[in-house]
Amino acid sequence: xxxxxxxxxxxxxxxxxxxxxxxxxxxxxxxxxxxxxxxxxxxxxxxxxxxxxxxxxxxxxxxxxxxxxxxxxxxxxxxxxxxxxxxxxxxxxxxxxxxxxxxxxxxxxxxxxxxxxxxxxxxxxxxxxxxxxxxxxxxxxxxxxxxxxxxxxxxxxxxxxxxxxxxxxxxxxxxxxxxxxxxxxxxxxxxxxxxxxxxxxxxxxxxxxxxxxxxxxxxxxxxxxxxxxxxxxxxxxxxxxxxxxxxxxxxxxxxxxxxxxxxxxxxxxxxxxxxxxxxxxxxxxxxxxxxxxxxxxxxxxxxxxxxxxxxxxxxxxxxxxxxxxxxxxxxxxxxxxxxxxxxxxxxxx
Amino acid sequence: xxxxxxxxxxxxxxxxxxxxxxxxxxxxxxxxxxxxxxxxxxxxxxxxxxxxxxxxxxxxxxxxxxxxxxxxxxxxxxxxxxxxxxxxxxxxxxxxxxxxxxxxxxxxxxxxxxxxxxxxxxxxxxxxxxxxxxxxxxxxxxxxxxxxxxxxxxxxxxxxxxxxxxxxxxxxxxxxxxxxxxxxxxxxxxxxxxxxxxxxxxxxxxxxxxxxxxxxxxxxxxxxxxxxxxxxxxxxxxxxxxxxxxxxxxxxxxxxxxxxxxxxxxxxxxxxxxxxxxxxxxxxxxxxxxxxxxxxxxxxxxxxxxxxxxxxxxxxxxxxxxxxxxxxxx
Numbered sequence: 074x075x076x077x078x079x080x081x082x083x084x085x086x087x088x089x090x091x092x093x094x095x096x097x098x099x100x101x102x103x104x105x106x107x108x109x110x111x112x113x114x115x116x117x118x119x120x121x122x123x124x125x126x127x128x129x130x131x132x133x134x135x136x137x138x139x140x141x142x143x144x145x146x147x148x149x150x151x152x153x154x155x156x157x158x159x160x161x162x163x164x165x166x167x168x169x170x171x172x173x174x175x176x177x178x179x180x181x182x183x184x185x186x187x188x189x190x191x192x193x194x195x196x197x198x199x200x201x202x203x204x205x206x207x208x209x210x211x212x213x214x215x216x217x218x219x220x221x222x223x224x225x226x227x228x229x230x231x232x233x234x235x236x237x238x239x240x241x242x243x244x245x246x247x248x249x250x251x252x253x254x255x256x257x258x259x260x261x262x263x264x265x266x267x268x269x270x271x272x273x274x275x276x277x278x279x280x281x282x283x284x285x286x287x288x289x290x291x292x293x294x295x296x297x298x299x300x301x302x303x304x305x306x307x308x309x310x311x312x313x314x315x316x317x318x319x320x321x322x323x324x325x326x327x328x329x330x331x332x333x334x335x336x337x338x339x340x341x342x343x344x345x346x347x348x349x350x351x352x353x354x355x356x357x358x359x360x361x362x363x364x365x366x367x368x369x370x371x372x373x374x375x376x377x378x379x380x381x382x383x384x385x386x387x388x389x390x391x392x393x394x395x396x397x398x399x400x401x402x403x404x405x406x407x408x409x410x411x412x413x414x415x416x417x418x419x420x421x422x
Numbered sequence: 423x424x425x426x427x428x429x430x431x432x433x434x435x436x437x438x439x440x441x442x443x444x445x446x447x448x449x450x451x452x453x454x455x456x457x458x459x460x461x462x463x464x465x466x467x468x469x470x471x472x473x474x475x476x477x478x479x480x481x482x483x484x485x486x487x488x489x490x491x492x493x494x495x496x497x498x499x500x501x502x503x504x505x506x507x508x509x510x511x512x513x514x515x516x517x518x519x520x521x522x523x524x525x526x527x528x529x530x531x532x533x534x535x536x537x538x539x540x541x542x543x544x545x546x547x548x549x550x551x552x553x554x555x556x557x558x559x560x561x562x563x564x565x566x567x568x569x570x571x572x573x574x575x576x577x578x579x580x581x582x583x584x585x586x587x588x589x590x591x592x593x594x595x596x597x598x599x600x601x602x603x604x605x606x607x608x609x610x611x612x613x614x615x616x617x618x619x620x621x622x623x624x625x626x627x628x629x630x631x632x633x634x635x636x637x638x639x640x641x642x643x644x645x646x647x648x649x650x651x652x653x654x655x656x657x658x659x660x661x662x663x664x665x666x667x668x669x670x671x672x673x674x675x676x677x678x679x680x681x682x683x684x685x686x687x688x689x690x691x692x693x694x695x696x697x698x699x700x701x702x703x704x705x706x707x708x709x710x711x712x713x714x715x716x717x718x719x720x721x722x723x724x725x726x727x728x729x730x731x732x733x734x735x736x737x738x739x740x741x742x743x744x745x746x747x748x749x750x751x752x
Contacts, residue, residue, distance in 0.1 A: 158498050192531025199529040208497055211529065213521045219490025220522060226491055227498035230450065230476070237494070250517070253487030260482055418532035419566050420666070421590040422617045 096309050096374040103380045109151070109308055110371045110381075113143040115393050116170045117368055122397050123166070123183060123197075124344035131405070132183045134196040137164040137212075141306075141338040144367035145270055146171035146240075148311030149331070152319040154235060158208045158224040160217035161240040163198050164270075164337070165210035168240050172205040176397060180404035193410040194418060208237075214275075215241055215248035218267070222254045222328075225263035229326055236264040236322045244275025246289050255296040258328035266315075266322050267293065267330040270305060274354070276341045293330035305333030306367040336362035432602035434576045435465035438583035439503070441611050443473045446501060449587060452479040452492055453505030453541075461507040462543060463602045489515035489540065493523045493592070496538040501587050509542040509596070510553050523592035524567035537590040539583070544598040544636070544687070547736065551727030557687040559635070560694040562594045563665040569593040569616060570664040574639035575624070576606035578662055581614055589616040598637040598687070620668030623675065627655035630746055631675040633698050634685040635661035638737075641718075642685045645742035656746065664694060672698065673705040680712030681749040685742055690719040713752035716745050 098106060120140040126132050139146075142164075150171035153159070161168045166179065174190065182189025183197050191201050198212040208224060211217060221239035228235050245251055246269060258265050269289045273280045280287050293300040299321055301314040311333060318329035338359070339346050346359065363369075375381040429437075442449040455461030457470050457480040470478040481488045485506065492504040506512035512519075523536040546555035563570045569591050573579045579597060586593035593616070624639070625646055632642040639660040646656040657675050661667075676682045682702055686695035695717035703715065718737050726732050 158494075160494070189531075191529060191533065194531040195529050201530040201533055203534060208494075209526070209530065209534065211522070213517055216490070216517055216522055217494075219487040219518060220494030220497065222487065223491030223494025223496075223502070224498040225494075227495040227500045230495075230500065231498075237498070250486040250490065253482070253484035254490070256482055257484055257487045257491060261479070414531075418528045418530075420569070420617075421527060421532075421535040421537070422615075 096307060096370055098309065098374055098378060101309070106371070106375060107381060109147055110368070110375060111389055111393070112147050112171065113308070113368045113371065114390060116143045116147070116167050118393050118397050119170060119176050119179070120166060122401060124339060126401070128344040133185065134183070134198070135342045136183065136197045137342055138339040139164045139167040139337060141362070141366065142270055142272065142335045143167050144308040144311050145268065145305045145333045145335060148308045149238070149266070149268060149315040151312055152315050153206060153238065155204065155206045156233070156235045157206045158221070158228065158235065158237040159206045159240070160208055160221040160224070160238065161210035162214065162217060162242065162245065163212035164242065165200055165240065166197070168210065169200060169202055169205065169207050172202070172207060174202045174205050174207065177400035177403050180401050181407050184404055184407070185409060186404060186407035187410040187414070188404070188407045192414065194414065215245035215251045218245065218251050219254045219257070221265050222258045222263060225258065225265035225328070226261055229263050234323050236266060236319065238266045238268060240268045240270065242275065243269060243271040243273065243280055243289055244283070245269070246292055247275070247283060252292060255293055255298060255328070259296045259298050262326055263328060264322040264326045265328045266318060267298070267328065269330070269332045270335055271332055272335050272337045274337070274341065288332070290330065290332045298328050298330045300330040300332070302332040302334070305335035306365045306370065308367055308371055336365075338363070429576060429606060429608045430464075430602060431576045431579045431597070431604045432464040434580040434608060435583060435597060436467060436469065438580040439466060439469055440472065442501070442503075442584055442587050443469070443477060448499060449501045449503065450477040450479065451503045451505060452481060452488055453507065454481055454483065455507050456480040456505060462505065463599060465597070465602070466505070485511055485514035486518060490518040490522065492538045492540070493518050493536045496536045497526070497534055501537060503539045503541055503587055505541045507543050508545045508554055509558055510556050512540070512542050519562070519568070519592070519594070520565055524565045526567070527591070528567060535590050536592045539586040539593045539595055541583070541595045541597065544596060546725060547600065547732065549727045549729055549732060550725075552724035555725035559594070559596050559664055560688050560692065560697070563667070563694060563697070567592065568665060570596070571616070571662065572596045572635040572664055573662060574601065574636055574660045576604055577608050580608065581611065582616070582619065582662065584611060585614040585616040585619065588613060596636060600637045601640065604640070616663070619663050621659050621661050621671040623657060623671065624660045625656070625658040627657040627679070629654045629679055630656045630681040630683065630749060631659060631672065631679045632656050632683050632685060632742070632746070633659045633661065633672055635664060635694070636687065638685040638687050641737060641739050641742050644739035645746060648739060648743045649746055654746065654750070667701065669701045669705055673702055676702050677706050677710050680710055682715040683742065683746050683749060684715070684717045685737065686717065686719045687737075688719060689722050690717060691722065693719060695719050713749040716749060718742050718745050
């Protein structure tokens with residue numbers, strides 16, 4: 074299967090071991106690129122930490138990890154403000170962390186501690202971080218897509234130039250409410266960025282088993298919404314598209330749509346990378362996709378042009394690991410919610 | 423009802439909307455048919471002209487996305503009122519209502535609240551049949567996080583709409599087209615705190631307690647008049663707010679009368695009429711009950727369209743009288 078922009082579905086064509094798809098870094102400030110790299114590494118290491126802690130049983134609930142998909146959230150968030158309203162689904166950690174959510178509070182939430190992002194009431198699948206623009210990430214597939222449209226409507230009525238963002242996956246496009254939402258957003262002319270992270274899998278099912286085409290963008294185009302399909306593992310491509318689309322949403326008060334092609338390293342849920350719910354993904358596909366790892370690609374490009382040297386990269390990685398470990402330890406020692414919080418949050422009043 | 427002014431149930435709802443739209447810039451109304459409001463009787467006439475189509479938003483045929491959008495707008499600081507001209511069509515929007523709005527506050531540790539009002543209209547009779555008739559308030563009263571409001575009186579139609587929109591919580595506000603021509607003299611609006619609103623005794627009596635909400639309260643009240651002629655003084659309690667339920671007034675009344683009949687425009691199984699009976703019987707000594715509690719509900723079948731069947735489908739005051747009398751022969 075080929076995408077309209079030439080990206081093939083499984084990365085099995087035009088890609089050999091020495092053909093690590095290179096990035097074009099021109100027009101980018103050195104420090105900005107390095108910051109983006111470190112942010113992606115920060116998110117990756119957090120996901121690895123969560124995977125390990127889940128495997129060891131410290132985290133009791135399911136975790137949907139986005140390792141391999143970091144470039145999308147990191148690239149898009151570069152153009153977002155903390156006053157924007159971001160909504161997401163079950164695989165949301167990267168969306169929060171890219172906006173600056175505190176890993177300690179994320180860990181605390183995953184551990185069911187009262188200091189967590191949602192005070193221990195949500196776990197990995199129900200996250201909120203309003204001060205960082207995260208208006209809610211919850212796991213009913215496509216459930217938050219219309220919410221983002223409504224938030225965009227509110228922002229337009231309030232005469233703000235903030236926008237709403239709806240992150241969802243390729244499975245969500247099969248839900249009817251997403252099509253209603255695309256039509257409604259276009260008809261109301263509201264500033265919302267729809268981001269479909271197309272990683273080809275909805276739980277255990279490959280997109281070819283679910284849809285007659287692997288192009289998600291066909292649906293946004295059908296609703297006459299400005300659309301870009303990008304290589305979601307190429308942060309430069311993601312940023313270029315995000316910059317253009319977000320500018321349209323912010324300034325013209327119109328919905329825009331990004332389809333970002335990517336691949337997750339882990340299975341649908343929890344820590345195993347070679348297993349999914351029900352069926353195995355192809356190890357060879359995963360291996361090939363890891364060659365297109367967004368972090369490896371940016372690292373290689375930065376090392377190649379001497380924006381970065383190996384020693385400082387290694388040192389930074391060590392520091393990131395240390396920061397994450399101490400955040401975990403801090404969260405681990407926190408207290409659990411009091412029993413009264415079971416009833417305290419049901420109503421506002 | 424006193425017929426002193428021209429304020430009827432439908433126009434009272436319209437007054438509620440106008441009050442909110444005038445006073446609160448963050449209120450807007452969204453739903454199907456709002457620019458052609460024959461869908462909703464006289465309850466929204468001319469609001470689009472008066473407040474503009476940016477705030478009175480008629481929508482594509484998309485109950486699910488529109489309700490979700492209303493929830494999202496609430497999370498972003500607005501006070502939206504979502505209108506479903508028929509509750510049956512609202513079933514497309516259950517995810518937004520039950521999974522999202524109802525649970526948002528709890529899931530997010532009380533840091534964010536979906537303060538959206540969802541107006542669901544019961545629009546039945548007239549041979550409309552199974553899919554244009556349902557009264558599903560019991561479903562919503564089952565869900566923690568939702569407030570469920572079902573006004574019977576004309577003043578409640580207006581004031582509980584206002585209280586719902588200002589409550590900050592997701593509210594299912596259910597009105598019934600069969601009440602629209604009821605007339606009442608209205609006092610000026612006073613903003614009520616929805617949290618503090620509960621059942622009201624609208625007719626006192628010592629022999630029997632009738633509990634109901636919405637149009638069923640009309641049936642209960644009519645029945646109480648017939649019973650009164652027979653020498654049975656029924657206390658009629660209008661629930662007003664179905665969830666969260668405040669049972670005190672009902673329990674006290676039944677403790678006094680010893681007899682309970684609930685009247686509900688829904689079906690019996692797992693329904694609101696049964697919930698009231700359970701709540702009361704849990705709350706009082708069985709010694710105080712002079713008879714088994716009873717309920718008047720719909721036959722356990724979808725609404726028919728044939729006039730001959732429709733006539734026997736919906737409960738009447740006479741049905742309530744009959745069941746009430748039976749509590750005296752246990």
